[in-house]
Amino acid sequence: MIIKKIFNNNAILAKDSSKQEIVIMGRGVGFKKSVGDQVDENLIEKTFILKQKDASEKFKLLLEDIPTEHVSLCYDIIEYAKNMLSVELNDYIYITLTDHISYALKLFDEGLNRPNALIWEIKKFYPKEFEIGLKALDLIQSETNKKLPEDEAGNIALHLINAQTNNSSNKVEDIAHQTKMIQDILNIIKYTYNIALNEKSLNYERFVTHLRFFFQRLNKNEKMEKEEDDFLLKQVKTKYKKAYECMLKIQKYLEKELSDEEQLYLTIHIQRVTQR
Structure with a gap:
């Protein structure tokens, strides 16, 4: 391999x-080297x-501004995440997460931190x-001797969630929203039924998963309409009247006209998650 550029x-x-470009890291790999030398x-x-x-291209620019360490x-954090999640992560995670953690360490040195208002929701929906994220904080402390707050585990989790969407245009702020x-x-479901949902139930887990993909479809303006959905929706509307009314409240909250299919499956999930 031939050296094309030396960052440090x-x-x-x-x-x-x-002729494939490769970013290489290693202690002294660029020391006393010149462009054109063998690696x-x-x-x-x-x-x-x-x-x-x-x-x-953005990663190469990042290397010029951020400590190699x-x-x-x-x-290491990203490779650990890949193994634990068993999914492919978007390449942008190497840029966004690296930039985030480097800045978090800078803020730590200045005695500042970024509170995460969604920490409890992240714990609940993306355990x-x-x-x-918590493991990442351990790795960061081990390498830098800096103990970042738990809020940063939530921030790291948001970056990982975003990297699973296979859409580089998504922003961490969108996932937080x-x-x-x-x-x-x-909460709309809880207040409509005046009950506490069983967050450990399989139906709850299925519903939250459905909502995640539901929002992805909304963002892409995808609508999957089937001919039989209108007939099934009419049946469900009659059979699960309260769940259907709850779905209409959710549709109003979203300020979007949902397709028959989305209304159908949302109503069914509401019915299931509210059953004792």
């Missing part, structure tokens, strides 16, 4: 035999191959991502 002593950009493969510790061109630390809306919808 510990990070370089190289090209392999197939000392014995010094390679981590490699980044970002398939999305835009993400790759922070990039390496975030690489796996939140647990990874969706999380709040899920809680609002659950």
Whole structure:
């Protein structure tokens, strides 16, 4: 591999035999090296191959502004997250999460932190991502000797949730907004039925999962209409009258006209989640 650019002593950009660009990190991998030199493969510790061109370009810019140690630390966090979630994460996670954590460490040094108003909702709706966030805080403390607040575990979880959407145009703020809306919808159901929902039930878990994908469809303006939905909706409307009325309240809250299919499945989920 040939060195194409040197970011610092510990990070370089190289090209392999197939002309593919690779970001390489390793202690001393760029020390006393010049563009055009061969890469000392014995010094390679981590490699980044970002398939999305835009993400790759932004990542290279990030390397010029952020300490290599922070990039390496975030690489470990992201690889851990991939293994735990067993899903592909959007390449942009290497940019957004690295930038976020590096800035969080900077704020920590200044005695500041960013409170997360949705911390309890994130714990409830995205427990796996939140647990990874907590593990990330342990890794950060181990590497930097800085103990970031639990709010940051929630912030890290939001980045991981966003990276699972396969849509680089999504923003973490959008995921945070969706999380709040899920809680609002659950509150509408609680107040309509005057009950506490069983958050450990399978029906509750299914409903929250349905809402996550429901919001993804709304954001993409996707509507999946089937011919039989109108007939089924009329039956459900009669059989589960209260659940249907609750669904109409949710539709009003969303300020969107839902398709028959969305109304149908939302009503059925409401009926199931409110059953004792």
